[in-house]
Amino acid sequence: MGQERVLVVGAGAMGTQIGAVFALAGHPVTVQDISEDALERSQAVVRKRVGRLAEKGAIEAVDAEAAIGRMSWTANLEDAAATADLVVEAASERLDIKREVFARLGAAAPEHTILATNSSSIPSSLLAEASGRADRLCNMHFFNPALVMQAVEVVPNDQTSEATIETVLRLTEGIGKHAVRLHAEVPGFVANRLMMALLNEAVALQAQGLASIEDIDAAAKLGLAHPMGPFELMDLVGLDVVHDIQVAMHDMTDGDDPAPHPDVQRLYDAGHYGQKSGKGWYDHS
Ligand SMILES: NC(=O)c1ccc[n+]([C@@H]2O[C@H](COP(=O)([O-])OP(=O)(O)OC[C@H]3O[C@@H](n4cnc5c(N)ncnc54)[C@H](O)[C@@H]3O)[C@@H](O)[C@H]2O)c1
CATH class of the missing domain: 3.40.50.720 (NAD(P)-binding Rossmann-like Domain)
Known part of the structure; x- marks a missing residue:
């Protein structure tokens, strides 16, 4: 055949x-x-x-x-x-x-x-x-x-x-x-679940004023050998995409997975999607 x-x-x-x-x-x-x-x-x-x-x-x-x-x-x-x-x-x-x-x-x-x-x-x-x-x-x-x-x-x-x-x-x-x-269905499968856990923690750290977004990105890159930091990743993927995935995961788990963080929601509502719109966590203009 x-x-x-x-x-x-x-x-x-x-x-x-x-x-x-x-x-x-x-x-x-x-x-x-x-x-x-x-x-x-x-x-x-x-x-x-x-x-x-x-x-x-x-x-x-x-x-x-x-x-x-x-x-x-x-x-x-x-x-x-x-x-x-x-x-x-x-x-x-x-x-x-x-x-x-x-x-x-x-x-x-x-x-x-x-x-x-x-x-x-x-x-x-x-x-x-x-x-x-x-x-x-x-x-x-x-x-x-x-x-x-x-x-x-x-x-x-x-x-x-x-x-x-x-x-x-x-x-x-x-x-x-x-x-x-995977052995069963789970919202976000494996990769997006891992990614969202990282992104949510990064957003929470900066929201609490514990470190700057630049330093959080540096920790991921220079400490964990990630190719890019979580804020750089969100700007690359697009805050709109990140937002939509988080909403879908939140809805599909009846609220067990977190809704978009208020800071992600704020960027999303302002149309600051990242590289594609010229501004996100970073300024790309
Ligand atoms: N873009 C990504 O990063 C990514 C990654 C993994 C999975 N996905 C999934 O892949 C799928 C496609 O995403 P994409 O980014 O390629 O979208 P896209 O918008 O680039 O392409 C979608 C295509 O589907 C066509 N289409 C719409 N209705 C149709 C129909 N009834 N019959 C046949 N074709 C139809 C559209 O004309 C369009 O060309 C989505 O389910 C998305 O969740 C996307």
Whole structure:
């Protein structure tokens, strides 16, 4: 049997690179989106990013061309699903959109096809009923940029079969990623939970006037060997993204996980999102 055929739903920032990762590992890949613009941009991004890997000598030029040649782009979900062995959904982060996509995938994909969602905050259990195949469904959470970041969190819902998880773990290893296997759903999975614990503590320390944001960042970098400090990280990721993740985790745990700290809320309300808006914890203007 050749390499499993992969359908990636959503040709945005994540879907495009997830598709390229599978194609580089030899899988035939279809990337689907409802937006023709997104499909065009996605093709251009793949050419650029995969081309750059070859320029840097990370891969051979012929392998780059072969990988790009294994990819196709379409607006037709049903046709693409009909031949897929694995679907990774990376469409916009909205439950209503994902439910509709999974209902259509569940109807159009062959029986054996595994459906995974790359969602950062929507657990696959919320898509189980729509998909009609809870046992062949899980979260497969890539990190941004997917071509670079090595971890993939693999998260079962309470009906996901062991066979499904084993297949997803094998596929994850096959694309050269490290699978972080969770044993049950938890808001934020592992990486975002770790990150939020760090960020919340950093924000609390500065709010209590115990140290400056510069010194807290220095402690993380020069004391813990983190590549960047928590305040630099928030400015890079975006205070809007941090805020939204914290709200989602707070809501999903019925308040067990903290709501955004008042200082994060204040920056968020002022539109001070960090690098993307020119100002966050630091001034980037
Ligand atoms: N950006 C990140 O850092 C990151 C990291 C990990 C996971 N995620 C998750 O990945 C998913 C996608 O995020 P993104 O940053 O790539 O978003 P994005 O906005 O860049 O791309 C989303 C794409 O989905 C398309 N889309 C919307 N509705 C659709 C539908 N019904 N069918 C097919 N395509 C549809 C949009 O046209 C768009 O091109 C989200 O679930 C997000 O939580 C994002």
